[in-house]
Amino acid sequence: MTTPPPMVSGRDIGKFFRSADGRVVPALDGVSLTVHEGEFACVVGPSGCGKSTLLRILGGLIEPSAGSVARHPGQPPVPATAFVFQDFAVLPWLTVRANAAFGLRMAGVRRRDAERAADAWLRRMELAEFADGYPEQLSGGMRQRLALARAFTTGSPVLLMDEPLGSLDPQTRRLMQEQLLALWQEERKTVVLVTHSLDEALLLGDRVLVMSARPGRITEELTVPFPRPRDPGIQDGPEFGRLRARLWDRLRGELSVGAR
Ligand SMILES: Nc1ncnc2c1ncn2[C@@H]1O[C@H](COP(=O)(O)OP(=O)(O)OP(=O)(O)O)[C@@H](O)[C@H]1O
Numbered sequence: 001m002t003t004p005p006p007m008v009s010g011r012d013i014g015k016f017f018r019s020a021d022g023r024v025v026p027a028l029d030g031v032s033l034t035v036h037e038g039e040f041a042c043v044v045g046p047s048g049c050g051k052s053t054l055l056r057i058l059g060g061l062i063e064p065s066a067g068s069v070a071r072h073p074g075q076p077p078v079p080a081t082a083f084v085f086q087d088f089a090v091l092p093w094l095t096v097r098a099n100a101a102f103g104l105r106m107a108g109v110r111r112r113d114a115e116r117a118a119d120a121w122l123r124r125m126e127l128a129e130f131a132d133g134y135p136e137q138l139s140g141g142m143r144q145r146l147a148l149a150r151a152f153t154t155g156s157p158v159l160l161m162d163e164p165l166g167s168l169d170p171q172t173r174r175l176m177q178e179q180l181l182a183l184w185q186e187e188r189k190t191v192v193l194v195t196h197s198l199d200e201a202l203l204l205g206d207r208v209l210v211m212s213a214r215p216g217r218i219t220e221e222l223t224v225p226f227p228r229p230r231d232p233g234i235q236d237g238p239e240f241g242r243l244r245a246r247l248w249d250r251l252r253g254e255l256s257v258g259a260r
Pocket residue numbers: 017018019025026027045046047048049050051052053054086214
């Protein structure tokens with residue numbers, strides 16, 4: 001089997017921020033990674049280790065202080081990269097349909113075409129009946145589905161997702177993980193997903209990258225051995241438990257470094 005072409009890659013990425021009192025805060029240090037076409041990569045790491053920063057750099061929202069990023073060129077007017085942010089950032093003054101269409105509208109797609117694409121995704125996300133309503137009328141889980149609908153509506157081949165299911169209750173989250181698994185298996189986007197959930201990373205990812213405490217570096221890379229298409233039932237098997245324990249072992253060391 002030939003390896004698919006790289007879609008997003010970063011080489012020796014470093015990032016410094018300046019804090020309010022003028023101190024230099026190193027957020028990332030020497031991060032290198034390559035995500036190939038159709039690959040689902042998950043990033044886990046302690047809070048504050050630079051995961052969101054890394055995702056923003058990969059998506060071109062902010063510049064790295066060191067190193068370089070290469071992205072597969074997009075086909076205008078479709079943006080090459082779509083984001084789902086940590087706080088899922090739906091726009092309260094826009095209808096659900098306009099929120100779903102937002103990425104395409106920003107890329108200059110005509111309203112009618114953007115809304116047609118949005119409606120199709122709202123149907124898939126079981127939000128069609130709320131299309132004319134506003135985000136405040138949606139539950140947290142529905143809002144999160146809306147954020148996903150917006151990202152998928154753009155048609156971007158690359159999705160960068162920052163804890164897209166982070167604010168859900170455990171049961172809804174598990175359902176959404178299974179939904180995302182099914183969706184990805186149909187769509188085969190190139191995905192980088194940041195998550196605090198090791199189970200989520202192992203269920204969804206082809207690869208799990210473990211980051212160190214700040215300044216974040218990638219300290220371990222685990223190839224997830226479960227074949228595709230995956231059944232959510234793998235979560236209850238012994239192999240899943242073994243991999244979770246291994247990841248947790250790695251992460252635990254970093255969490256205690258972060259707490260010092
Ligand atoms: N715009 C900014 N200005 C100054 N410091 C920043 C800025 N953005 C991030 N930082 C700092 O960089 C570090 C990494 O932040 P980042 O948000 O990337 O972490 P994270 O791994 O996503 O954390 P979490 O898991 O809590 O979401 C933190 O110390 C944070 O305070």
